[in-house]
Amino acid sequence: MRVDETTVRRIARLARIKISNEDAKSLEGELSGILDWAEELNGADTTTVEPMTRVVPIELKKRVDEITDGNIADDIVKNAPMVEDHYFVVPKVVE
Amino acid sequence: MTDLTKLTIAEARDKLRKKEVSATELTQAFIDAIEVANPQLNAYVRTTPELALKQAEESDRRLKSGDARPLEGLPLGNKDLFCTKDVETTACSKILEGFTPTYRSTVGSNLWNAGAVMLGKLNCDEFAMGSSNETSAYGPVVSPWRRAGADGQLTSENLVPGGSSGGSSAAVAADLCLGATATDTGGSIRQPAALTGTVGIKPTYGRCSRWGIVAFASSLDQAGPLAKTVRDAAIMLRSMASHDPKDSTSVETPVPDYELALAQGVKGLRVGVPKEYRVEGMSPDIERLWQEGIEWLKAAGATIHEVSLPHTKFALPTYYVVAPAEASSNLARYDGVRYGLRVEGKDLIDMYENSRAAGFGKEVQRRVLIGTYVLSAGYYDAYYLKAQKVRTLIKRDFDDAWQSVDVLLTPTTPTPAFKIGEKLDDPMAMYAQDIFTVTVNMAGLPGISVPAGISVDGLPLGLQLIGKPFDEATLFRAAQVIEDAAGHFRVPQRWWETAR
Numbered sequence: 312m313r314v315d316e317t318t319v320r321r322i323a324r325l326a327r328i329k330i331s332n333e334d335a336k337s338l339e340g341e342l343s344g345i346l347d348w349a350e351e352l353n354g355a356d357t358t359t360v361e362p363m364t365r366v367v368p369i370e371l372k373k374r375v376d377e378i379t380d381g382n383i384a385d386d387i388v389k390n391a392p393m394v395e396d397h398y399f400v401v402p403k404v405v406e
Numbered sequence: 407m408t409d410l411t412k413l414t415i416a417e418a419r420d421k422l423r424k425k426e427v428s429a430t431e432l433t434q435a436f437i438d439a440i441e442v443a444n445p446q447l448n449a450y451v452r453t454t455p456e457l458a459l460k461q462a463e464e465s466d467r468r469l470k471s472g473d474a475r476p477l478e479g480l481p482l483g484n485k486d487l488f489c490t491k492d493v494e495t496t497a498c499s500k501i502l503e504g505f506t507p508t509y510r511s512t513v514g515s516n517l518w519n520a521g522a523v524m525l526g527k528l529n530c531d532e533f534a535m536g537s538s539n540e541t542s543a544y545g546p547v548v549s550p551w552r553r554a555g556a557d558g559q560l561t562s563e564n565l566v567p568g569g570s571s572g573g574s575s576a577a578v579a580a581d582l583c584l585g586a587t588a589t590d591t592g593g594s595i596r597q598p599a600a601l602t603g604t605v606g607i608k609p610t611y612g613r614c615s616r617w618g619i620v621a622f623a624s625s626l627d628q629a630g631p632l633a634k635t636v637r638d639a640a641i642m643l644r645s646m647a648s649h650d651p652k653d654s655t656s657v658e659t660p661v662p663d664y665e666l667a668l669a670q671g672v673k674g675l676r677v678g679v680p681k682e683y684r685v686e687g688m689s690p691d692i693e694r695l696w697q698e699g700i701e702w703l704k705a706a707g708a709t710i711h712e713v714s715l716p717h718t719k720f721a722l723p724t725y726y727v728v729a730p731a732e733a734s735s736n737l738a739r740y741d742g743v744r745y746g747l748r749v750e751g752k753d754l755i756d757m758y759e760n761s762r763a764a765g766f767g768k769e770v771q772r773r774v775l776i777g778t779y780v781l782s783a784g785y786y787d788a789y790y791l792k793a794q795k796v797r798t799l800i801k802r803d804f805d806d807a808w809q810s811v812d813v814l815l816t817p818t819t820p821t822p823a824f825k826i827g828e829k830l831d832d833p834m835a836m837y838a839q840d841i842f843t844v845t846v847n848m849a850g851l852p853g854i855s856v857p858a859g860i861s862v863d864g865l866p867l868g869l870q871l872i873g874k875p876f877d878e879a880t881l882f883r884a885a886q887v888i889e890d891a892a893g894h895f896r897v898p899q900r901w902w903e904t905a906r
Contacts (some may be wrong), residue, residue: 319775326734326778328742328771329759338775345776349789351723355796362794363801365655366611366625366850367875372654385510390745399743402754402780 314342410435411581415480415638422469422479427470427612429465429479430773433458435521436481440525440582443550446902449567449577451486451544453526454493461523468521477645478521483583485574486527487534488514488629491616497620498542501765511618512650513587513629520645525583526649529573532767533737534594534622537839539572540830541769547572549602549823550580550897554864560899565823565865568598568839575602579897585633585642589619591626592725595820595841596855599632600818600868603857603895605639605885606632610876611850613693615650623732624655626725626847635894636885638858642665643878659876667879673707674854675884678811680717683842685820691861699815699869702891703884711811715803718845720796721810725844726837727780727793733770734777740765772833775778801849808874813884816842818855818868842870852878856885858892866895 314322323330330338377384384397393400410432413421421427437455444450458481465479489495489507496502510518518524531541539547549567552560567576571588575598578586588595590608599606607630614629619628631642644665649658679700684693700710742761744750749760766774780789807814820841829836846853852875853867869888875882 314779318779322775322782324759325756325782326774327738327758327762328766328774329756329763331772333508338772341772342776342779345726346779346789348834349723349727349780349793352720352727352789352792352796353613355717355720355799357792357795357799360798362791364794365796366801366848367655367657369612369657372651374651377736383508387744389508390505392742392746392748401743402751402757404754 314339314346411439413584414634415584415641416635418480423474425469429462429469429523432479433462433481433525435858436525436583443580443902447545447548447550447576447580448545448650449529449573449580449582450483450526451496451498451529451573452494454524457493458523458525461518465521465523471725473642475519475521477517477641480521480584481523481525482517483528483574483577483586484514484524484590485530485571485587486589487530487589487591487620489620490514490524490527490630492551495620496543497533497852498530498544499765499767499770500543500747501740501762504744509618510649510765512615512652513646514618515589516645516648528577528586531570531572532770533620533733534570534589534591534785535596535733535773536568536569537593537836539569540818540826541767542619543767545747546826547576547672548826549576549904551602551823551865554679560901562600564826566601566826568601568766568823570594571598571632575599575606578604578632578634580902585631587629587646588632589627589629591622591729592847593840595630595632596818596843596868596870597839599855600857601823601866603866603897604632604634605636605854605856606630607639607643607854607878607881608627608846608852609647609878610852613852613876613878615648615656616655617650618653621736623729624736625732626729636882637665637668639854640668641883642765657876661882662879664879664882667882670883671706672703672884672887675708675813675880676711676811677703677884678711678807679717680713680715680814682715682842683816683869687771687839687863688817688820689822691822691859691867692820695814695859695867695869699762699888702888705816706887711815713807713811715807715845717796717799717803721800721845721848722841724793724796724800724848725787725840726776728797730773731776731781732777734774737770737774751776752833769833773778785856797848800845803875804851812874813880814872816870816872817869818842818870822861822865822867846872852881854881854885856888857895858888860895864898
């Protein structure tokens, strides 16, 4: 699978990572190499195989829907780069 | 006086109980050793001597009053992937610089509640993505091991301690802690153990809680110990493992006293040797070692059976689709809003993109991009869904093997430790380090690496035992037999003490 520069840029945009022109060039080759390798999987016959969803056959646990935690707003915003009155501050999104 | 840092966990435990040494003396010995070694080995990214001495003081009080907990006063290192309350936790990434959790990981809580002392946070590959500890934002860890030259003297070339738990393996091998926490997504406990002559076990998926551990690939990640001996690993795992309501994939099953299993031997144990693990490019040292392991287990009463795991050849490509896919989703949370690094931009998306470009290293970016690609519209079925199907086949191979054997014996790595820088620019060569270990994560099984020999140029080599789900006890039994036969492999010379 040949990944071209346009694809690298599209993927980087989806992944929200800014890449330089140089990076885009070297990523073309690196990503193509890894995807070529992934194509070896076509050698495995999976026509009647279910995809794996969990490694241990246990039913996911459920708990009673009740409040077990809370009132920790200070803790939650403690590590945020920009905070105002327990709110995360981000650049303006709505004009 | 004997060098306290050379003790094993079991020996230190005895000495503490008999009051031959205090927890404070023991802890101070490690603090001093770290101060000397760390500028050269870079195993710790953050030390917490005050906290350690405070914990040790409490341990001494309890030891005195006869109120000792299972790991009372034992100084351990903690991989920087484990969240530590009020102690910076970065997963060795720039993007988490300054992140100071207000909570601690369940595995960490289990250890500290059992009386262990935390010496500090250990270096690792960034977000545990790597096999050499070279992708860390804090720089590579230098292995305490060095090759022996033709004249028998140690060469001065710096080698990798394996990865991603390279700080853990180097610290244990260099006597900078009694044991260390580690995590394993594709081999990150077992490969560093093999490369440093230490013991590392990745337990069954669900045995240890993942809560409070920085996530890499959630269906593969498991925590486990790195230690000097099989017994020490058994002691640590018993305290680390638990059912945790905060991790829905942690399993409600009793944790046995693994130490009791150690003396049980392997008489009548059926050991499988998978023929597909004889790969091209395997070093002759490793082939010889594998054969020796077979002979040791046979001599101890086990029976050896060749088994087939026909889908082994698909394991690496499957892993390098599944793990990046899960990583790209897990790492989406690092956006410069809630924690960590933020680099401003002209609008919100620009801020995200700038922050992630500046905060993630090259390998992490590579994996996030691959993961994003294989999950994107039009490619999901061809790559991600296909890989999850092949994963079912890989697991089935093991299920079939368990019909005729109880445990599998394989090498841990295809080669001994390599030079720092040797594979860094060749991702595919680096990924091949995990060839014998990834299948175990894909199938959720437990695997242990135990030191078993030395290469021609004087570097440690490991053998891997793979077990049935939740049968870690059998792995410890068989690993003990190998350790008894092979002996211990300690760093021949503390060159970092004289090189100053």
